[in-house]
Amino acid sequence: MTTRERVESLRAQLDEANYRYYVLDAPTISDARYDQLMRELRDLEEAHPDLQSDLSPTRRVGAAPSQRFAPVEHATPMLSLANAFSSEELRAFDERVRKLLGESAVRYICELKIDGLAVAVRYRDGAFVRGATRGDGRVGEEVTENLRVIPGVPLRLREAIRGDFEARGEVYLRRSDFDALNLRREREGAPRFANPRNAASGGLRQLDPAQTRERRLSFFAYTLVEPPPEIATQHAALERLRELGFPVNPNVRAVASIDEAVAFCDEWERRRDELDYEIDGVAIKVDRFDFQERLGTVARDPRWAIAYKFKAREATTKLEDITVSVGRTGTLNPNAVLAPVEIGGITIRNATLHNEAYIASNDIRIGDTVIVVRAGDVIPRVVGPIRELRTGKERIFHMPTHCPVCGADVDRPDGEAMARCTNASCPAQLVERLRHFASRGAMDIEGLGDVLAEQLVSGGLVKEFADLYALDAPRLAALDRLGAKSAGNLVAAIAASKERGLTRLLVGLGIRYVGEQTAAILARDFRSMAALAEADESALQRSEGIGPEVAASVRLFFAQARNRAALEALAAAGVAMEERGVAPVADSAIKGKRFVLTGTLATMTREEAKGALERLGARTSESVSAKTDYVVAGSEAGSKLQRARDLDVPVLDEDAFCRMLSETRSPTHR
DNA sequence: CTGCCTCGAGTTCG
DNA sequence: CTCGAGGCAG
Numbered sequence: 001m002t003t004r005e006r007v008e009s010l011r012a013q014l015d016e017a018n019y020r021y022y023v024l025d026a027p028t029i030s031d032a033r034y035d036q037l038m039r040e041l042r043d044l045e046e047a048h049p050d051l052q053s054d055l056s057p058t059r060r061v062g063a064a065p066s067q068r069f070a071p072v073e074h075a076t077p078m079l080s081l082a083n084a085f086s087s088e089e090l091r092a093f094d095e096r097v098r099k100l101l102g103e104s105a106v107r108y109i110c111e112l113k114i115d116g117l118a119v120a121v122r123y124r125d126g127a128f129v130r131g132a133t134r135g136d137g138r139v140g141e142e143v144t145e146n147l148r149v150i151p152g153v154p155l156r157l158r159e160a161i162r163g164d165f166e167a168r169g170e171v172y173l174r175r176s177d178f179d180a181l182n183l184r185r186e187r188e189g190a191p192r193f194a195n196p197r198n199a200a201s202g203g204l205r206q207l208d209p210a211q212t213r214e215r216r217l218s219f220f221a222y223t224l225v226e227p228p229p230e231i232a233t234q235h236a237a238l239e240r241l242r243e244l245g246f247p248v249n250p251n252v253r254a255v256a257s258i259d260e261a262v263a264f265c266d267e268w269e270r271r272r273d274e275l276d277y278e279i280d281g282v283a284i285k286v287d288r289f290d291f292q293e294r295l296g297t298v299a300r301d302p303r304w305a306i307a308y309k310f311k312a313r314e315a316t317t318k319l320e321d322i323t324v325s326v327g328r329t330g331t332l333n334p335n336a337v338l339a340p341v342e343i344g345g346i347t348i349r350n351a352t353l354h355n356e357a358y359i360a361s362n363d364i365r366i367g368d369t370v371i372v373v374r375a376g377d378v379i380p381r382v383v384g385p386i387r388e389l390r391t392g393k394e395r396i397f398h399m400p401t402h403c404p405v406c407g408a409d410v411d412r413p414d415g416e417a418m419a420r421c422t423n424a425s426c427p428a429q430l431v432e433r434l435r436h437f438a439s440r441g442a443m444d445i446e447g448l449g450d451v452l453a454e455q456l457v458s459g460g461l462v463k464e465f466a467d468l469y470a471l472d473a474p475r476l477a478a479l480d481r482l483g484a485k486s487a488g489n490l491v492a493a494i495a496a497s498k499e500r501g502l503t504r505l506l507v508g509l510g511i512r513y514v515g516e517q518t519a520a521i522l523a524r525d526f527r528s529m530a531a532l533a534e535a536d537e538s539a540l541q542r543s544e545g546i547g548p549e550v551a552a553s554v555r556l557f558f559a560q561a562r563n564r565a566a567l568e569a570l571a572a573a574g575v576a577m578e579e580r581g582v583a584p585v586a587d588s589a590i591k592g593k594r595f596v597l598t599g600t601l602a603t604m605t606r607e608e609a610k611g612a613l614e615r616l617g618a619r620t621s622e623s624v625s626a627k628t629d630y631v632v633a634g635s636e637a638g639s640k641l642q643r644a645r646d647l648d649v650p651v652l653d654e655d656a657f658c659r660m661l662s663e664t665r666s667p668t669h670r
Numbered sequence: 671c672t673g674c675c676t677c678g679a680g681t682t683c684g
Numbered sequence: 685c686t687c688g689a690g691g692c693a694g
């Protein structure tokens with residue numbers, strides 16, 4: 001074999017491996033073998049400069065940086081699609097198409113709309129010669145060298161088509177590559193990217209193609225420009241693109257009616273999170289090219305296709321300010337004040353920014369135009385700025401050194417993420433603690449929410465928890481916006497809370513590391529506040545799940561004179577200091593089983609379901625693991641249900657769950 | 671020491 | 685719901 005033949009053979013093997021990996025998704029050689037072939041080829045090319053070629057897989061490492069991106073005129077304009085936001089609009093589109101064509105039924109092809117950047121790639125005699133961004137559709141930017149480093153873009157077609165050939169598609173970044181990229185940047189101290197599309201867009205427009213390569217961009221082709229006559233439909237064109245060596249998205253469906261297209265849209269709007277890349281809708285195209293031609297294009301949009309857009313999950317808006325609030329544990333929480341923006345039917349005005357480190361690592365500045373997402377989790381997040389829109393007037397945020405409410409020093413212990421107000425009687429903390437004390441999981445005082453807590457503290461009526469129990473209706477009615485009737489209801493609710501029992505009282509006190517579960521264990525093992533107050537750290541650690549940190553925190557709470565006095569005042573007011581409530585059933589079929597509740601149940605609240613389970617001796621927890629016995633999934637169950645399936649944990653729907661409850665209960669009835 | 675598993679804390683809108 | 689961090693088993 002001559003050297004030239006060996007070089008050609010290596011290139012063919014590497015191209016084939018690439019095709020099997022990126023297009024067929026079925027690798028046939030190991031990464032190590034691939035690297036070995038690549039090394040041999042590189043060595044041969046270095047030794048024989050006359051054998052070098054732009055089309056060699058070795059060139060995917062990235063050529064020398066270019067000075068700028070030259071404008072490229074698209075011979076055929078890169079069209080945009082008209083948008084539809086509802087099934088009604090899709091049906092109207094279908095009617096118009098059928099009327100214009102005079103057909104009673106038209107076949108469509110449905111393709112996922114990948115959230116990336118559209119590009120055009122040109123080939124001459126089967127060899128990649130030029131790539132360009134969409135630009136405004138008529139003129140784009142030349143990004144040939146950047147596209148060359150994207151493994152999914154074939155450098156040579158699998159058939160050497162004579163003359164010019166052009167395909168179009170989407171450059172995008174997989175979620176997994178996006179996460180890895182951000183992780184790397186975080187380690188390097190570089191700001192995170194807000195979303196995969198921005199990272200891909202920036203990556204493709206790097207002057208140094210080697211930088212583009214590091215982003216690990218991917219590619220899907222979806223358009224064959226100027227198809228030959230024997231290719232008469234879009235689905236045949238996709239098939240052809242695949243044969244030629246382009247990655248083509250597999251989630252495509254040819255349908256015989258608009259109803260099926262609507263079903264496809266609904267299905268993928270539901271399933272969009274299953275994919276490793278982001279999609280923002282579905283492109284619906286008339287399948288037959290002769291029909292497409294007859295329908296033509298008006299203004300900028302073709303009349304033969306429409307883009308169904310999913311409900312938005314993100315939007316851009318202005319970050320007008322960052323305010324700082326004080327939490328019940330004294331944490332200083334930065335909040336984003338946003339110009340109101342609608343995402344998925346809800347208007348967002350505020351969002352948490354967590355802490356100073358989050359703001360810095362995402363490079364968020366006051367005055368920025370920011371991207372806000374509201375994904376599967378309902379709570380919106382500010383994920384990052386659009387740096388291109390900066391004016392230079394943006395301000396970097398710094399955490400205040402003094403509490404914005406009481407003016408006390410702010411402290412941030414080494415290694416901790418949160419800054420804290422050091423004043424234990426800071427009014428803001430008092431309000432938040434009071435709210436927590438009255439909350440559902442704690443003393444459950446109905447009618448005592450954030451507004452009233454604020455009024456009680458600022459009006460000087462409550463300085464510690466016990467003061468609540470001295471309130472009477474006339475004094476409450478003196479507060480703004482509280483009538484005689486609601487004042488009476490509140491007094492009754494406060495009185496009722498005296499009998500909640502030790503667990504809930506412990507939760508309400510807000511001892512660090514003591515939440516619902518830990519409080520329940522402490523109440524179970526120590527039975528009374530007095531016994532708990534006397535327990536030393538080693539006694540506490542004998543309880544299940546209590547380690548040195550929690551034990552020390554509990555000890556510290558009871559060691560402080562102020563807390564002991566507060567507890568005495570509560571006891572004097574008549575608040576129960578022992579565990580109340582029902583003894584669990586001695587024996588039942590589900591005793592000791594671990595349940596996780598997720599989603600919304602129709603016939604009961606999550607709290608009620610939890611109570612019912614606990615009375616039967618079962619345990620509930622918040623996260624699904626291999627130790628979980630059952631997951632109860634209501635409607636709109638989220639990631640926990642997914643995890644249950646991954647771990648093969650039995651899943652009960654509401655019916656099955658109710659049956660289990662009643663069957664378990666009946667033997668204990670007489 | 672490492673890798674689960676679990677808990678606590680903070681979170682938005684209507 | 686997600687993150688951070690404590691508890692605990694191997």
